[in-house]
Amino acid sequence: MVREGSSIDKALAVLEAVAERHRVTDIATATGVSKSTVHRILQSLVEWGFARPDGAGGYEPGPRILTLAGKVMSRFDPARQASAALRALHDRTGYTTHFAVRSGDEAVYVDKLEGRRPYQMHSRVGMSLRLHCTAIGKAILAALTDDEVLAIAARTRLQPRTAATLTSDEDLLTHLAAVRARGFAIDDEENEPGVRCVAAAVFDHSGDVLGGISVSALAMDASRETLEALGPEVVAAAREVSQALGAPLGLASNR
Known part of the structure; x- marks a missing residue:
């Protein structure tokens, strides 16, 4: 109206x-x-x-x-549209923040703001990341159907990165159901030992998942409980970016 x-x-x-x-x-x-x-x-x-x-x-x-x-x-730059929300999330948390976009069966970092910590994260703009063992990746997968997830799993074979990596289809689908329920994903040392991340999906103007925003830190500096508490902030930032990209109003960060 x-x-x-x-x-x-x-x-x-x-x-x-x-x-x-x-x-x-x-x-x-x-x-x-x-x-x-x-x-x-x-x-x-x-x-x-x-x-x-x-x-x-x-x-x-x-x-x-x-x-x-x-x-x-032709002039639309997703990273530029995400920059304000990414900066605000960085300033509020003090941790490293990322924005990555999906590229086939992986995602690619397109923006990164280093945290205000006495260490730096290994990630960099242009680096690709696996979907099944990273917070952004799992947030993306949670926005897809189970059939789409299984097709990706069949192609990538869910290779283990650490002892905590999910490597079976059943475990991954069960995990993604929990991600959908709470709206954000956590990488609890599943991609890199000693590193934890929390992420939420970002959607484009068509309502399809485009990528995700994350907060990352060393495990000794951020417990799982700390990242779970930050989850709603990450969801709010991802929703802000989605809206800036023209996503349908009311679209949740994960479907």
């Missing part, structure tokens, strides 16, 4: 509604805008190329939306 009397809000609400609804009556119901006003706005959108008649008495998105979207996406 839009604010009463705001013509710009009404026009934007109608434009957004056209993406999912075609009939004037349905658009009016979804937006709370009168049918006469919806019809008038649609005529303007057609003139501008942002909508077009669908041939069945309704309307659909016009070609200018694709043109505009193409121009925007």
Whole structure:
């Protein structure tokens, strides 16, 4: 619903509604805008190329939306969109923070802020990470279906990195169910001995998982309980990034 009397809000609400609804009556119901006003706005959108008649008495998105979207996406940098939330998370926790994006059966760090600690983490921008044994990786896997997870597991073979690495399909699926339930994933020395991380998934404009944000520290500096307590903060930061990337409103950090 839009604010009463705001013509710009009404026009934007109608434009957004056209993406999912075609009939004037349905658009009016979804937006709370009168049918006469919806019809008038649609005529303007057609003139501008942002909508077009669908041939069945309704309307659909016009070609200018694709043109505009193409121009925007050509300049779209996920790392830049995530930088403010990543910096805020870093400043609040004092630990190293990462943003990584999925690339096939792995993820790649695209941003890192070193923590305010007397040590540095081994990670670096451009480094790839496995999905089954890292916090960001497991947050990504938890946003996929079990069938998708099993397909990835079959290709990567769930190679052990430490004694704590999950290496069986059954254990991984059980673990991911718990990740989905709480909304964040923890790497408890599963990828590198002496290192713990907590992460939450980041989603893109289509609602698909794009990557994840994490907080990392040496195990001697951050207990598992400490990272569990930080989980909600990481989830909130990931949700902020998802929204900056255009993810559907109300989308949780893990589905």
